[in-house]
Amino acid sequence: MSRRSGLGFFLQILKEQQDQLKGMKTDICSSLLAKIFEADTIPIMLKTDEDYFEAAGSKNDCPFTTRYFRIEHLDEEEKTVTLSLLQPLDVCCGTAVCFHELSFLERTNVCVTVCIEGISAIQCLDMELMVRRTFIEPKW
Numbered sequence: 107m108s109r110r111s112g113l114g115f116f117l118q119i120l121k122e123q124q125d126q127l128k129g130m131k132t133d134i135c136s137s138l139l140a141k142i143f144e145a146d147t148i149p150i151m152l153k154t155d156e157d158y159f160e161a162a163g164s165k166n167d168c169p170f171t172t173r174y175f176r177i178e179h180l181d182e183e184e185k186t187v188t189l190s191l192l193q194p195l196d197v198c199c200g201t202a203v204c205f206h207e208l209s210f211l212e213r214t215n216v217c218v219t220v221c222i223e224g225i226s227a228i229q230c231l232d233m234e235l236m237v238r239r240t241f242i243e244p245k246w
Contacts, residue, residue, distance in 0.1 A: 114180070114222050117187055120230070121177045124148045145236035147176045149192055149211050152220070153227035163191040163216035170194070170201045174211050174231065175218075185223060191216045192236075211235045 127146045151173050152159040158173045175189035192211040194202040202208040213236075 112222075113225050113228060114182070114185065116228055117177060117180055117222065120148055120150065120228070121180055124177060145233045147192070147211075147213060147236045148233060149174050149176065149231040149235055150189075151175070151229040151231065152189075152225050153229070154224050155226060159220065159225070161189075161191055161216075161218045163193070163214055165193055165212075165214045165216070168201070174235075176213060178217060186219050186221055187225075188217050188219045190214060191218065208235065210237065 124147060127148075152175065159175075160171055160173050161175075162169065162171045164170070170191075170193050172191050172194055174192040174194055176192055177187060178190050179188040180186075181188070191214045193214050194208050195210055195212055196202040196207045197209040211231075
C-alpha cells in the first residue's frame with residue numbers, strides 16, 4: 107500500500123485525522139480538533155464495484171446490518187483495513203433501515219477486515235451523525 111497514491115493513501119489520511127480527534131476538550135495537551143468536535147469518529151461508507159459495502163453485527167443481542175464504518179487499523183503489508191461497525195439508529199433509538207431514517211450512528215465493538223484492493227470508493231459522512239441530539243418540539 108503506497109503512501110503516495112490510491113485508496114490506501116486516503117484511508118491512511120482519514121485514520122490520522124480521526125486519531126487527532128482523541129482527547130478531552132479541557133485537556134491542554136489534546137489536539138485542537140478534539141476540542142472543536144464532539145465526536146471521535148469520522149464515519150465512512152465504502153463502495154465495492156457498484157454497491158455499498160454492508161456488514162452484519164449485533165449489539166446488546168440486537169442484530170443489525172450497516173453500511174457505516176469507523177477505521178480502526180490499516181495493515182500495509184496485508185493491504186487490509188479493519189473497520190468497526192457503526193450501528194445506524196433512528197430518532198427513537200431503533201435500527202434505521204434506510205438513510206432517510208438515520209438520526210445518528212453508534213460505535214460498536216464488532217469489527218470486519220476488508221481487502222483494500224476490493225474497495226472502489228470511499229465516502230465520508232458528517233461527523234454530527236456520531237453525536238446523539240435530543241429533539242424538543244414545541245407544545246403549541
